[in-house]
Amino acid sequence: MEQVQVQQHPLSIYFKIWTLLFILSGLSYMVDYLQFQGYLRWSLIIIFMLLKAGLIVAVFMHMVWERLAIIYAVLVPTLAIMVFIALMALEADYTFLSRLIYFGR
Amino acid sequence: MSSDTTAASQKGFAGLAGDWASDKDAFKGVPWGKAMMWIFLLSDTFIFSCFLIGYMTVRMSATDPWPNTSEVFALEMFGHHIPLVLIAIMTFILITSSGTMALAVNYGYRRDKKRAAILMLITALFGASFVGMQAFEWTKLIEEGVRPWANPMGAAQFGSCFFMITGFHGLHVSIGVIYLLIVAIKVLKGHYDKKGYEIVEITGLYWHFVDLVWVFIFAFFYLW
Numbered sequence: 001m002e003q004v005q006v007q008q009h010p011l012s013i014y015f016k017i018w019t020l021l022f023i024l025s026g027l028s029y030m031v032d033y034l035q036f037q038g039y040l041r042w043s044l045i046i047i048f049m050l051l052k053a054g055l056i057v058a059v060f061m062h063m064v065w066e067r068l069a070i071i072y073a074v075l076v077p078t079l080a081i082m083v084f085i086a087l088m089a090l091e092a093d094y095t096f097l098s099r100l101i102y103f104g105r
Numbered sequence: 106m107s108s109d110t111t112a113a114s115q116k117g118f119a120g121l122a123g124d125w126a127s128d129k130d131a132f133k134g135v136p137w138g139k140a141m142m143w144i145f146l147l148s149d150t151f152i153f154s155c156f157l158i159g160y161m162t163v164r165m166s167a168t169d170p171w172p173n174t175s176e177v178f179a180l181e182m183f184g185h186h187i188p189l190v191l192i193a194i195m196t197f198i199l200i201t202s203s204g205t206m207a208l209a210v211n212y213g214y215r216r217d218k219k220r221a222a223i224l225m226l227i228t229a230l231f232g233a234s235f236v237g238m239q240a241f242e243w244t245k246l247i248e249e250g251v252r253p254w255a256n257p258m259g260a261a262q263f264g265s266c267f268f269m270i271t272g273f274h275g276l277h278v279s280i281g282v283i284y285l286l287i288v289a290i291k292v293l294k295g296h297y298d299k300k301g302y303e304i305v306e307i308t309g310l311y312w313h314f315v316d317l318v319w320v321f322i323f324a325f326f327y328l329w
Contacts (some may be wrong), residue, residue, distance in 0.1 A: 003245075006214050007210070007214065007306060008211070008215075009211070011211060012190055013205065013271045014211065015204075018203075018207070020206040021204075021300060022197070022200060025196050025197060025200055026191075026324070028328060029193045032175050032328055035175075035190065035242050045324050046324070046329050048324070049194065049321065049325075053320050056317050056320065057313075057317065060309075060316075061209045061317075062306070067133060067134065067135070069131055070132045072141060073147075074146070077151075078147070081154045084154065084158055085161070089161065091162060091167065092162040092163075092166040095162075095166035096165060096167075096255050099166065099168050103168070
């Protein structure tokens, strides 16, 4: 039986990440509250979202302390989602244009 | 050859089980329960990705105007009109619960049963309040006439996306609350004294994932 790695880390790191998550959530709410629009809004939303997601997966879910085998097993398959997004974005554009042409609105 | 009892020699279901379990250990140092939870979460990632990609597709191709979520989810509080306030509160509640869960995992590994269980119960309480607010939000939108097939504020697709995405997320939170309650009670009873406290971390993985999904829903559905 392999020795089980125990995920034991000082509490302070959790409090730091917790605070960061609060700040980032507050900032993403401010994007809406201050009514930023257009590319500024979208890029800020994505930046705060990715930072939050990264912190949760890396520290709260202990991913940074795991071995590479499990990190790759979990993170690499999600790259396929990027392809799916690109395909469906093309499809949506096509549907939208068809609707404009054939339904006149 | 009947005396050979290695996995390779067995047939039928015993052989099937043996082949899959023949002392192969891909994830070294990771308890099997944790590896299985990660794989489940990966499959769940694909489910929620399908929902969000479906939402992207119908939103991009909708010719009717998309409702302004900032206004749809605004509330009158203390005499002020605050945009998106309920969703912001729900976001903060879920993040708080993620923090208490992370602490519970830490105390679990320290074999501090009481603190771990209490923190898990607090996490479950935050989760339950989140589901309560979601029920309030659903009630409000249903009263305003939003249906999975129609929406008085514009594109009909808004209704179907809203109910499907938040509904599935709410279901995950509800299941998480039940899961947390069961594990917390078992921790208190000392069921894991011999087995070890990985179960708290596994439960934590599920709970953090629920928070993670909300991060994406908050960004793409509510803020976009």
